[in-house]
Amino acid sequence: MAIVNISNKAVVVNPLKQSQALGATLAFLGLKRTMPLLHGSQGCTAFAKVILVRHFREVIPLSTTAMTEVTTILGGEDNVEKSILTLVEKVKPEIIGLCTTGLTETRGDDMQRIIKEFRKKYPGLNSLPIILVSAPDFKGALQDGYSAAIESIIRELPQAGETKPQQVNFLFGPAFTPGDVEHIKEISSSFGIVPVCVPDLSLSMDGHLEESWSPITVGGTTIKQLQSMGSSAFTLALGESMHGAAEMLTEKFGIPHEVFRGITGLETVDEFIMAMTDISGNPVPKIYDRDRQQLQDAMLDSHFYFSRKRISLALEPDLLWSTISFLQSMGAEIHAAVTTTHSPLLEQLPIEKVTIGDYQDFEQLAQGSDLLIGNSHTHAIAKRLHIPLYRHGFPIFDRLGNGQVTKVGYKGTMQMLFDIGNKFLAAEENKVQYLNSNL
Structure with missing residues (x-):
């Protein structure tokens, strides 16, 4: 058992952590035809975008409600409304990931009420998923914002349906790279499992050329796949931060789940491979014997x-x-x-x-x-x-x-x-x- 020591300095020197808003944005980038929208100043969004662009070296779709000093004082309802309407008109996203920031969280905008009023005012857009995530910069870190986004997605989109025996939900934590997601998809498919990966960064942030430029995410988990999660036979939470989202699926749809804190190292990979066998009912493919050796x-x-x-x-x-x-x-x-x-x-x-x-x-x-x-x-x-x-x-x-x-x-x-x-x-x-x- 480790002793957890919390640094109690008067000021943070050279911060290690990234913001919750950045983590939530990263999660939304793994959903297809999605636009993350940060409710805050342009600087907040620009900072997150620069970090993501430098890491992935890809075009990063990210928008802002562009709060100013005046709108911060008077309230951001109009900015949220105008931003959503502009996105619908200009880029036609299938999902909008609306994330608060430290600015609007400090002010105390009632985001639930703002979205409710927006739905009443524009009933024609009621079919557009607007996934709200509370992601204040002044507490938590990237992992907290990422997991909050996944939980918001699970809360809003999956629907009940007839169980599909070979379909399994894979909830990927922020520790997994697009390459990691791709490899785990390959492993699960080799066992005859149909994976529903949330989020699926392997299709959006893996680094590939498209025929034409897109202002929204070009790949990732589709709305249809997200809605079908309630029909899956099992859920695998990859990373402890995905535990809460897996439990939500269990509570809503009765889907059993298991948490894997990592899939790196001989013992942990062995456990994952055996889980694939138990879930699918199929034997371990011979190729993994060679890989293990x-x-x-x-x-x-x-x-x-x-x-x-x-x-x-x-x-x-x-x-x-x-x-x-x-x-x-x-x-x-x-x-x-x-x-x-x-x-x-x-x-x-x-x-x-x-x-x-x-x-x-x-x-x-x-x-x-x-x-x-x-x-x-x-x-x-x-x-x-x-x-x-x-x-x-x-x-x-x-x-x-x-x-x-x-x-x-x-x-x-x-x-x-x-x-x-x-x-x-x-x-x-x-x-x-x-x-x-x-x-």
């Missing part, structure tokens, strides 16, 4: 480089859990762990202490580590401390291919094993070169 060999080849290495991590709670589990299975030691927000996982981490804090806390705690793991903002700390950095999480803006990176399943685990192992090898080579140059 390759991972086992890779673990044997690389465990010398991981053993007793001290690693410090700065990640969102879900990703922190799965990464720590993987590293400890390879014999590494967790030197320091810093995260962004509260989660039931934190107390259960198999380490002495985890800190909810900022990058200043992380830099102080990480001194003496053999490796740092975090997003691209961690690079400056790694440079100052002269410690190698393995880029992991969101955002990563100084490397290519973030939409295709896969770190789940046997193959994804093996690639992550090699990437981190090569960091240790390079560090040893640099140390030898330094010693030789000073002889």
